[in-house]
Amino acid sequence: MAEIRNLDIRHKGVVAVGTDGSEAATRAVSYAASEAVTRGSKLLIVHSWFIPNFGYGSAYVAPINEIEIAAQEVVDKAVEGTKTAFPGLEIEGRLLEGTPGVRLIEVADTEADIVVIGTRGHGSFTSLLLGSVSAYVLHHSKIPVLLIRPEPSH
């Protein structure tokens, strides 16, 4: 028998997933959860909120606390839904303020072994397929990025 080398990946024991509450993201969260179960890792669900810029002179600006409350709901909903589907899995939901891709990477790079993101599942150019947040994550992440398409596999 040949030598068996220790090929274990540096293990932080965390699978990170970004969500924006969309259907594509929900699928990514669910895949990330099963990935975390297989690895015996914790699941970290991250959502970022920021103050949308409606352009110069925009008449409407949503009150900041309303945006934050809505954002917290996105996190809570994702955590609750995942807890129901994956009982026994350790799950943390985290709400961050700032540009989604940037904040997700900051957290994932330092805390996770892998980061999972959903794609739109269509578009003949990578930029259309991914959307700007996923594309940013894909190009800047220091850890492996797992891309999940919205439609069922095969």
Add this chain to the structure above:
Amino acid sequence: MIRRILVGVDGSANSLGALNWTIALAQQTNSEVIAVHAMGLKPIEQDGRFLSPEEARHITADLLDSIWCAPLKNSGVKHQNLLVEGSPVTALLEIAGELEVDLIVVGTRGHTLGEASLGSTAHRIIEDSKIPVVVLPPRPVDG
């Protein structure tokens, strides 16, 4: 549930990194690794002459088994090494479908100004794959 993971191999440092990462994942998930090398149609020159397609296949298959995929053999992970002809993207995706692979692993080529630069193969696999794809960062493995 991951049962089969596909990874492309070509003997490069990047490909070795991707292979090692895949092996570690296969060990964790108790799954099988499908290591695929797609041979281009460009003739291979050796010792001042072009190899016949037959010789080229033979030599490449030998490289694939004995050197490029050596970490797989050493790991004890269940695996298949496959040599195919044609465009890497088409070949990898076809095999992924045929063997009912659950996950495709692709590497990135290093980076410019902190950005990973995806090779054209990685780009097209991301675009065309129907199954989840993991994209590894430029220096992923032993960080």
